[in-house]
Amino acid sequence: MSAIATAGSRPLVNLTLVRWHLTASAFFMIVSMLGGLAYSFQFNQLYPFPGIEWLSPGRVRMVHTNIAAYGFIANAFIAGLLFAIPRLTKKPIFSDKLGLVIFGAWQLILVLTIVGQLAGYGQAIEWGETPVFVDPLVLVGLVLLVINMSVPIFQTEEPGLYVSLWYFLAAFAWTGLVYFMGNYLPEFWVPGTAGAAITGLFIHDLVGLFVTPIGWGLMYFFVPLLLRKPIWSHALSLIGFWGLAFFYPMQGVHHFLLSPIPMYAQYGAIVATIAVEIVVLTVIVNFFGTLHGRSEAIRGNLALRWFYTGMIMYALTCFQCAFQVTLTFQKIIHFTDWVVGHAHMVMFGVFGFWIYGFFIELWPRAVGRSWATPRLLTIHYWATLVGLTLMVVDLTAAGLVQGFLWRGLSHWGESVISSMPFWWVRTFAGLVIIGAQGLFVYALWATARQPTEATQTAPIGAVTEPAS
Amino acid sequence: MERFGASFLIAGVITFLLGFFLQGVMPVLTLTSIPTRTIEEMASPVTSHFVQLAVDYPEEFARDFGEVSEATHAEALELGRDVYVAEACWHCHSQFVRPVSNEDLRFGPVSSPEEYQNLMNLPHLFGTRRVGPDLSREAGKHSNDWHAAHLYAPRSVAPYSVMPAYPWFFDDNKRPNKRGLALIAYLQWLGSWIDDSQLAALGDGGMQ
Numbered sequence: 001m002s003a004i005a006t007a008g009s010r011p012l013v014n015l016t017l018v019r020w021h022l023t024a025s026a027f028f029m030i031v032s033m034l035g036g037l038a039y040s041f042q043f044n045q046l047y048p049f050p051g052i053e054w055l056s057p058g059r060v061r062m063v064h065t066n067i068a069a070y071g072f073i074a075n076a077f078i079a080g081l082l083f084a085i086p087r088l089t090k091k092p093i094f095s096d097k098l099g100l101v102i103f104g105a106w107q108l109i110l111v112l113t114i115v116g117q118l119a120g121y122g123q124a125i126e127w128g129e130t131p132v133f134v135d136p137l138v139l140v141g142l143v144l145l146v147i148n149m150s151v152p153i154f155q156t157e158e159p160g161l162y163v164s165l166w167y168f169l170a171a172f173a174w175t176g177l178v179y180f181m182g183n184y185l186p187e188f189w190v191p192g193t194a195g196a197a198i199t200g201l202f203i204h205d206l207v208g209l210f211v212t213p214i215g216w217g218l219m220y221f222f223v224p225l226l227l228r229k230p231i232w233s234h235a236l237s238l239i240g241f242w243g244l245a246f247f248y249p250m251q252g253v254h255h256f257l258l259s260p261i262p263m264y265a266q267y268g269a270i271v272a273t274i275a276v277e278i279v280v281l282t283v284i285v286n287f288f289g290t291l292h293g294r295s296e297a298i299r300g301n302l303a304l305r306w307f308y309t310g311m312i313m314y315a316l317t318c319f320q321c322a323f324q325v326t327l328t329f330q331k332i333i334h335f336t337d338w339v340v341g342h343a344h345m346v347m348f349g350v351f352g353f354w355i356y357g358f359f360i361e362l363w364p365r366a367v368g369r370s371w372a373t374p375r376l377l378t379i380h381y382w383a384t385l386v387g388l389t390l391m392v393v394d395l396t397a398a399g400l401v402q403g404f405l406w407r408g409l410s411h412w413g414e415s416v417i418s419s420m421p422f423w424w425v426r427t428f429a430g431l432v433i434i435g436a437q438g439l440f441v442y443a444l445w446a447t448a449r450q451p452t453e454a455t456q457t458a459p460i461g462a463v464t465e466p467a468s
Numbered sequence: 469m470e471r472f473g474a475s476f477l478i479a480g481v482i483t484f485l486l487g488f489f490l491q492g493v494m495p496v497l498t499l500t501s502i503p504t505r506t507i508e509e510m511a512s513p514v515t516s517h518f519v520q521l522a523v524d525y526p527e528e529f530a531r532d533f534g535e536v537s538e539a540t541h542a543e544a545l546e547l548g549r550d551v552y553v554a555e556a557c558w559h560c561h562s563q564f565v566r567p568v569s570n571e572d573l574r575f576g577p578v579s580s581p582e583e584y585q586n587l588m589n590l591p592h593l594f595g596t597r598r599v600g601p602d603l604s605r606e607a608g609k610h611s612n613d614w615h616a617a618h619l620y621a622p623r624s625v626a627p628y629s630v631m632p633a634y635p636w637f638f639d640d641n642k643r644p645n646k647r648g649l650a651l652i653a654y655l656q657w658l659g660s661w662i663d664d665s666q667l668a669a670l671g672d673g674g675m676q
Contacts, residue, residue, distance in 0.1 A: 416630060
């Protein structure tokens with residue numbers, strides 16, 4: 001009740017917290033990408049730090065993936081939630097002080113994760129390599145975050161509950177459960193094959209029940225706002241949400257197909273994965289239906305352009321899923337770089353791109369200044385898109401080469417030597433991507449340090465293509 | 469709005485539990501008929517390569533493990549597994565052989581759930597990527613010396629290799645330290661339970 005009492009005396013959205021989380025997201029994005037870049041040089045036999053124990057490529061890889069998920073993506077999503085939830089509920093978050101505590105705790109978790117993994121305390125759980133001593137902190141942080149964010153949703157006096165909030169509430173229930181399941185059961189209680197089933201479920205649920213629902217929830221918030229029109233179909237939103245809630249949690253074992261895990265679980269995962277394509281289609285149709293008649297907005301508004309580019313990537317990656325999950329495809333592509341390409345298209349091509357859209361929209365508000373260098377942002381968009389597309393196409397092709405060489409019983413070295421040109425292209429694509437992010441971080445900095453009197457908070461859709 | 473909002477939280481919990489039951493609990497229940505073996509049980513019998521390790525590196529072996537016994541074998545296996553986890557070897561080496569893509573011809577017999585129902589596989593190390601070959605049938609494919617050379621400088625024995633070097637598994641005189649010995653013991657244990665005749669039928673190990 002205290003939140004209601006003080007609502008009049010404090011601003012609806014805590015822009016300081018939004019700014020801090022966005023800054024942390026940009027910082028950890030660079031950390032994660034530098035890790036990935038260094039790791040890629042190992043495949044060119046040119047690793048920059050050979051023979052240094054705490055910078056061993058295997059350890060650096062854990063930093064790359066974990067910091068991408070929990071540093072870059074999670075921080076940006078928290079910033080998005082801090083902005084969207086108060087705007088949707090007309091209530092501020094439960095406590096600004098608690099928000100500060102969560103911010104500090106989350107960055108501490110990330111630093112401990114990096115230090116722990118480089119020191120050799122990584123866990124053997126994919127996407128959950130966070131050291132064992134960090135896991136309880138993460139769970140406490142998640143519970144506090146859920147309290148802080150869900151109180152306004154339960155206090156709101158708005159009629160009806162907008163679709164974004166369905167996704168957020170479900171994600172609040174899912175995230176802690178998923179994190180506990182994945183980091184504890186296979187590590188301490190469930191050995192061997194059954195443990196692998198649970199790990200597969202964790203890999204999948206982390207993307208499907210944490211990143212995806214919060215990402216789509218924020219899409220349902222930002223896209224109608226920027227297009228100034230309601231979402232096309234309420235019925236399709238309903239199908240999209242309940243389809244995701246029902247089918248997404250049943251697909252874990254598709255990460256370990258043709259393994260010793262019982263076949264009924266493998267077939268179940270395959271069927272659920274193909275079924276979710278129907279759900280994906282409804283969501284994509286709904287958003288492109290919303291865009292219909294206003295598609296010129298994508299040319300003018302950079303945030304919308306990031307959002308819709310990410311959605312096209314989402315449609316592509318989910319379409320790819322429906323094929324690669326079949327046992328026919330699995331024979332060739334499993335264990336190859338095809339899967340690595342797929343992971344980059346999902347985590348960066350979809351959710352990373354959406355996050356850049358959040359930055360375009362939120363950073364000017366968070367720092368109280370409009371973008372200093374709009375042209376740089378356009379270059380950032382194209383360079384990132386070209387870099388990622390090149391990386392995905394390259395890794396997908398490399399995966400096919402590797403898979404067929406293995407099946408043909410070539411000497412193992414043949415598959416490594418044949419992959420080397422592809423690994424060089426991957427490194428080049430990584431350089432393009434990270435160069436673009438250097439420009440982006442410069443744009444953030446240049447915007448934040450402008451004198452205040454020159455500008456004011458940017459209106460919605462302020463970033464437009466520079467006239468040429 | 470309170471009741472309406474709670475319904476989404478409850479829906480989240482229920483759908484999570486449904487998926488968890490179908491994709492997690494049911495495989496667990498299916499596999500409970502297989503008894504879970506301890507690390508000590510898995511360390512018995514001692515592999516011939518562990519015996520050979522004490523011959524190859526007598527001073528280091530005596531210093532780090534003492535005598536060859538099932539107890540020291542278990543100690544070495546557990547430490548070797550922990551090193552394998554800490555260095556994230558499992559990111560580039562899988563530990564299961566699939567019944568497709570000629571994997572049984574390349575690596576050895578297709579994996580079965582029984583092989584993994586033990587505390588050496590807590591956590592499991594199936595892996596999801598093969599930059600290097602699968603290791604679940606590694607026992608005896610190379611000598612201890614080969615493994616030591618390979619860990620110290622991978623390209624000295626496999627010129628195309630993109631595996632990192634691990635000089636911190638070795639003393640200043642380039643002989644393996646405790647971590648190095650344990651990792652070699654672990655690698656030489658992986659698949660040691662497979663009938664030799666099945667592997668011998670595969671012939672040339674150079675295939676991988």
